[in-house]
Amino acid sequence: MNLKDYPRKTYSINQFTQPPCYELEGESFFFVMDDGYDYELSITGKDALTWNKAGESPKKEIFQCLKADDTTYMLRFEISGSDPRAGVTFVIDLEQRLVTMLTCRTGLNPKFPLLVYSHYDFGAIRSDGEALPFARHGFTSDLIGTTVEWHWRSGMWTQHAYYCANYYRIALPQNSLARQSLSSPVNNTPSSDEPAVYIKIKENMYFFVLTEVHSERIDGETNKFRSNNMAFLQNYDRMYHVGRTFGTNMAEGRPIPTNILFGAFGNPVELDPAFLNAPNPYVV
Amino acid sequence: MNHSNYGVKYGVDQYRFAHNYDLKDSSLIIKDADKEYSLAFAGKEKLSFDFGEGARDYKYECLKIEADTYFLRFGENVAVIELSEGRATLVLSEGYVFGVIGRGAPEATHGFTDEMTGTGVRWVLGCDKFTDHVYNRSDLCRASWSPREKDFVEYPAKYVKIKAGIYLVDIEGHAGSRLYMPEGHERIITLQDYEHMLMAGCVYMKSGVKTIGAYGEFPDFDRELFA
Numbered sequence: 242m243n244l245k246d247y248p249r250k251t252y253s254i255n256q257f258t259q260p261p262c263y264e265l266e267g268e269s270f271f272f273v274m275d276d277g278y279d280y281e282l283s284i285t286g287k288d289a290l291t292w293n294k295a296g297e298s299p300k301k302e303i304f305q306c307l308k309a310d311d312t313t314y315m316l317r318f319e320i321s322g323s324d325p326r327a328g329v330t331f332v333i334d335l336e337q338r339l340v341t342m343l344t345c346r347t348g349l350n351p352k353f354p355l356l357v358y359s360h361y362d363f364g365a366i367r368s369d370g371e372a373l374p375f376a377r378h379g380f381t382s383d384l385i386g387t388t389v390e391w392h393w394r395s396g397m398w399t400q401h402a403y404y405c406a407n408y409y410r411i412a413l414p415q416n417s418l419a420r421q422s423l424s425s426p427v428n429n430t431p432s433s434d435e436p437a438v439y440i441k442i443k444e445n446m447y448f449f450v451l452t453e454v455h456s457e458r459i460d461g462e463t464n465k466f467r468s469n470n471m472a473f474l475q476n477y478d479r480m481y482h483v484g485r486t487f488g489t490n491m492a493e494g495r496p497i498p499t500n501i502l503f504g505a506f507g508n509p510v511e512l513d514p515a516f517l518n519a520p521n522p523y524v525v
Numbered sequence: 526m527n528h529s530n531y532g533v534k535y536g537v538d539q540y541r542f543a544h545n546y547d548l549k550d551s552s553l554i555i556k557d558a559d560k561e562y563s564l565a566f567a568g569k570e571k572l573s574f575d576f577g578e579g580a581r582d583y584k585y586e587c588l589k590i591e592a593d594t595y596f597l598r599f600g601e602n603v604a605v606i607e608l609s610e611g612r613a614t615l616v617l618s619e620g621y622v623f624g625v626i627g628r629g630a631p632e633a634t635h636g637f638t639d640e641m642t643g644t645g646v647r648w649v650l651g652c653d654k655f656t657d658h659v660y661n662r663s664d665l666c667r668a669s670w671s672p673r674e675k676d677f678v679e680y681p682a683k684y685v686k687i688k689a690g691i692y693l694v695d696i697e698g699h700a701g702s703r704l705y706m707p708e709g710h711e712r713i714i715t716l717q718d719y720e721h722m723l724m725a726g727c728v729y730m731k732s733g734v735k736t737i738g739a740y741g742e743f744p745d746f747d748r749e750l751f752a
Contacts, residue, residue, distance in 0.1 A: 242640050242641070242642070242643055242644070243643045243644050243645070244641060244644040244646070244690075244719045245644065245645075245646075245743040247690055247719040247720070249690070249719065249720045249721075250720070256721055256722060257721065257722065257723060257740050258721070259542050259543075259589075259723070260542075260545075260589040260590060260591050260592055261592055262545065262547070262589075263547045264545065264546040264547045264549065308542075308543035308545075309543065310543050311543050311544045313543075383526060383528070384526075384528055385526070386526050386527045387526070387527050387528045387529055388527060388529060389528075389529045392649070392740060394722070395722045395740075395741060395742050395743060396742065396743075445528070447528075477528045477529070477530065478532075478534045478535070479532065479534075479535065479539055479540060479541070480529070480530065480532050480539065480540070480651070480652060481540060506540055506649065506740050507529065507652075508529070508531070508652040508653070509527070509529035509530060509531060509652065510529070
């Protein structure tokens with residue numbers, strides 16, 4: 242049998258997602274956060290946790306967890322019962338005892354209710370008998386100038402340019418299946434530029450987060466893919482990332498919440514200077 | 526600064542996944558028709574392996590290929606632990622052991638297969654580092670390594686079916702020189718997931734054993750390679 246023809250599922254960006262990680266089961270964390278609200282997180286099963294603001298009652302959630310290196314985890318869950326939607330993603334860095342918390346929400350913009358808004362908070366992991374670390378993960382411009390090709394599934398890759406600290410842009414190469422699977426049926430945007438955030442986790446590891454804002458504002462209901470927040474925990478020593486989405490797709494005219502885990506393998510790429518140096522049409 | 530790089534910190538193991546510690550502090554009994562084997566994991570790095578002749582301690586590395594399937598290397602030994610169906614394969618210096626996990630009677634186990642014959646696949650181990658495999662017979666494989674990917678050599682190979690879409694492939698033989706491959710390469714054992722097109726495994730060299738990881742592609746190989 243030629244296993245090229247193995248009857249596998251249809252994948253978009255999630256075929257190369259690394260396997261789920263269950264090893265935090267039984268662990269409990271106390272996150273001391275810079276915004277002033279601390280959190281407790283207890284992993285009670287392979288995909289079950291409880292969490293709460295310090296001093297409040299624990300709430301149960303279903304989570305997923307991926308690893309970007311031996312000691313750095315991306316753990317995500319949607320806050321059940323939240324209306325409109327809200328989701329939390331933690332980057333848990335056991336090597337440095339640091340944590341980054343990304344909270345995403347929809348429903349905050351009356352004109353564009355599916356637009357995803359994000360909030361970032363940084364903190365440290367409390368450990369009995371040890372002083373809290375003073376340093377934090379933090380926003381960075383380190384990645385400016387990075388161009389990278391990400392391979393998402395067999396035959397499908399995209400090219401990212403991290404050209405400034407607040408935006409990124411993407412190219413879908415001609416011979417990649419990305420041309421067919423990621424090109425929106427309607428795309429009236431003048432460029433692929435979307436807002437992005439870059440956070441340094443440690444040497445050669447970054448948390449890169451983009452939000453599809455312009456496509457939502459311009460294409461809106463005509464587009465199957467609505468506003469989406471994509472978070473990538475990128476390991477530049479090994480040139481791969483793990484990540485997740487928090488967004489919405491349209492199916493039969495109805496918005497369907499999406500929470501996709503993904504992963505990709507990278508390599509350096511030289512991009513056309515005309516693409517790299519084109520002005521960002523969304524900023525003055 | 527352009528952080529993209531060719532994986533200079535690593536070699537053939539560049540795309541190896543993070544180590545997995547799901548099995549830490551657990552114990553497994555693996556039983557085939559003749560014998561019992563036990564694996565006792567003491568934390569994230571050490572295990573004790575006992576096959577009835579006294580336990581021996583090893584450092585281990587565990588890589589996960591999908592939700593319930595693990596590639597485990599301890600010393601020069603390999604184990605594939607498949608928890609959803611309760612089966613395991615051990616690749617020991619004495620040979621292959623196909624067993625069940627737990628103390629029940631051995632029922633259906635993993636086993637050698639010819640299902641992969643006719644498959645040609647590229648495993649990309651890092652930037653510009655890949656190996657092309659053409660599984661032309663149930664006991665042979667034609668393989669090449671970048672950057673000399675056209676130079677296929679036929680090697681003895683063993684193929685084991687773990688479960689639907691997941692196979693263990695064991696290829697023995699020297700890969701040659703001037704390749705993106707450790708010098709002295711003698712054997713490569715890979716656990717391959719054809720659903721996700723991911724691979725975890727290890728290469729054996731004169732200097733030791735190194736774990737690896739890869740993603741898969743399907744180039745168009747010359748039909749003659751399958752003969």
